[in-house]
Amino acid sequence: MATSIHLAEIYQRKLNFLIGSGASSDLFPTLWLPLIDSDDKTSNETIETLATKLDKLIEKESRLKSHYTLLFMYYYEFIIEPICHFKTSDVTIVQEHECSEGDGCEICIRAELKKKTLFNYGTFIESIVRLLQHKKHFEKRCNLFTTNYDGCIPLVADELIKKGHLEFNINDGSSGFIERTLSARNFNHYLCQTGIFGRNASDIPQINYINLHGSSYWYKSEDSIKVDYNNLEHKVMISDTAKVTLKKFMEIICNKDKTTTDLIDAQLELSDTDCETFWDTYNKLPIVNPTKWKFNETVFEEHYYQMLRLLSYNLEEHNSVLISFAFSFADEHIRNLVKRSLSNHSLQVFVCCFNEKEHKVMQEFFGGYKNVSLIHFEGKNLDFTVFNTDVFNAEILKGVTQ
Numbered sequence: 350m351a352t353s354i355h356l357a358e359i360y361q362r363k364l365n366f367l368i369g370s371g372a373s374s375d376l377f378p379t380l381w382l383p384l385i386d387s388d389d390k391t392s393n394e395t396i397e398t399l400a401t402k403l404d405k406l407i408e409k410e411s412r413l414k415s416h417y418t419l420l421f422m423y424y425y426e427f428i429i430e431p432i433c434h435f436k437t438s439d440v441t442i443v444q445e446h447e448c449s450e451g452d453g454c455e456i457c458i459r460a461e462l463k464k465k466t467l468f469n470y471g472t473f474i475e476s477i478v479r480l481l482q483h484k485k486h487f488e489k490r491c492n493l494f495t496t497n498y499d500g501c502i503p504l505v506a507d508e509l510i511k512k513g514h515l516e517f518n519i520n521d522g523s524s525g526f527i528e529r530t531l532s533a534r535n536f537n538h539y540l541c542q543t544g545i546f547g548r549n550a551s552d553i554p555q556i557n558y559i560n561l562h563g564s565s566y567w568y569k570s571e572d573s574i575k576v577d578y579n580n581l582e583h584k585v586m587i588s589d590t591a592k593v594t595l596k597k598f599m600e601i602i603c604n605k606d607k608t609t610t611d612l613i614d615a616q617l618e619l620s621d622t623d624c625e626t627f628w629d630t631y632n633k634l635p636i637v638n639p640t641k642w643k644f645n646e647t648v649f650e651e652h653y654y655q656m657l658r659l660l661s662y663n664l665e666e667h668n669s670v671l672i673s674f675a676f677s678f679a680d681e682h683i684r685n686l687v688k689r690s691l692s693n694h695s696l697q698v699f700v701c702c703f704n705e706k707e708h709k710v711m712q713e714f715f716g717g718y719k720n721v722s723l724i725h726f727e728g729k730n731l732d733f734t735v736f737n738t739d740v741f742n743a744e745i746l747k748g749v750t751q
Contacts, residue, residue: 351722353740354672354699360483362697363669364491365660367683371675371703372470372733373499375462376435378428380639384602387609394609396424397679399602400640402609415619416612418627419598424639425585425631426595432499433565433583437508440464469733470505474556476741478517481554490539490555492663494656496562496680498636503558503566503578517554523576531567531574533655561656561683567635569646574635585630591623657682664690674701674736678714691718698722701740704730 370379380396403417440463481489493502506519518540523529536557543550560567566578587595594617601612632645637653644650664671664687671687678684678700690696700715702708702725715721724740725731731740 351699351724352726354722354724356480356741359670359697360480361485361488363663363666364477364480365663365669365671366477366491366493367671367673367676368493368495368497368502369674369676370497371677373466373497373501374675375459375466376501377432377499380428382602383605383607384612385605385608390608394602396420396428397639399609399612400638404640406613412618413613414624415594415617416598416615418619418624419591419595419617420602421631422587422591422595422627423599423602425634426587429498429565429583429634429636430585435499437467437504440467466733467501467505469737470501471509472737473733473741474502474506474509475515476737477556478515478554481517481556487539487541487552489552490557492536492557492559492659494559494561494660496560496637496676496683498560498563498565500564500566500578506556506558517556519556519558521558521560521576529576531576531652533652533659536659559656559659561637561653561660562680563634563636563644563649563653565636567649569633569635569648572648574648574652583634585634586626588623588626591619591627594619657686661686661690664696665693667693667695669693669696671696671698672701672741673699674741675703675733677707678711684714688715688718691715691720694720696720699724701725701731701736703732 370377382394382396382399384394384399386392386394386398400417400420403413403420407413407417440460477491477493481491495502503519503521506517509515510517510519520536520538521531522533522535523531524535524538536559539552539555541550541552564576565583566576567574568577568583569575597615598612598617601607601615635644635646635649637644644653660683663669678687687698691698698715698718698721700711700721700723702711702723705725705727708723708725711723715723726735726739729735
């Protein structure tokens, strides 16, 4: 059983990271639902599994189109919209509420978890930068792939840069000054600094930040993708009448005593106008849907496949390393891409498993590959804090020398 990554053995290799939604789970709701899966009474539905089932059933029962639309209304209102409007300062505001309940205050507990998540992102980014500092000159860069829509990485990285004690660059693939445009070729850009008279040059540690499933900070402008961390214009229209039906829908999917069958049998109807208004605005979001893993806008779809090719290219390079954390490999495109890349025997993959259940799933995915190490612990969950302290620890880097 592997419980750590030997950084001294990998720091000079070509580094790639793959981060999933589990890293932000204490900040934003996950795809998990309390609704019991009727096909497996020991499991719960997720937005992904439920959407897939409803999508298949629509062919037989057209009335379930309303159920399918309501599920995505829920997905937008309670998962996507909170991400779109999140600011790191929001965590501080919540913490300053007047509390009279002591240690049992749910608001205080959640606020502490949110603060801890942001702290963990900061620790993680700092660990990457400290590792890159030990690499050879003009090789101090890595790729950080993520399927998350949230802005935790750029927002926390910006705060670290403002503090001034850690010099590094985040390259999100955009270029421009006032208006920034996203392009795959921008990930080839690399910053270096020279002395006043140009007699010496050194490179700045750089993290290429690559959104595989889109970002809440993207928007379509004609045939290009713009990036704006200050202006979030995404607005999905849900009518007042639809919200009334949505509330009834939520009374079922958010009830741990209800099953998939209860939901399918429920009489929930939306008007054609309400459905069309919702989908017309929802389909403009710059995100991959949790069912078919595809964008609805061609310009986003094209960028998505460019980023998949970029991931494939980097994993097929000689002497590459991939470290995945909080990522379930539910996306078949990414899972199969990683599997194909494992034919590159110089590639080393480290998959961090949250618990024993996830470890078994990852064994089914990657158990036969010699160049895959499954990282997990017996008796404790491998959460973000454990990852930073026991698996990928900045303190360990002090013993790394060039």
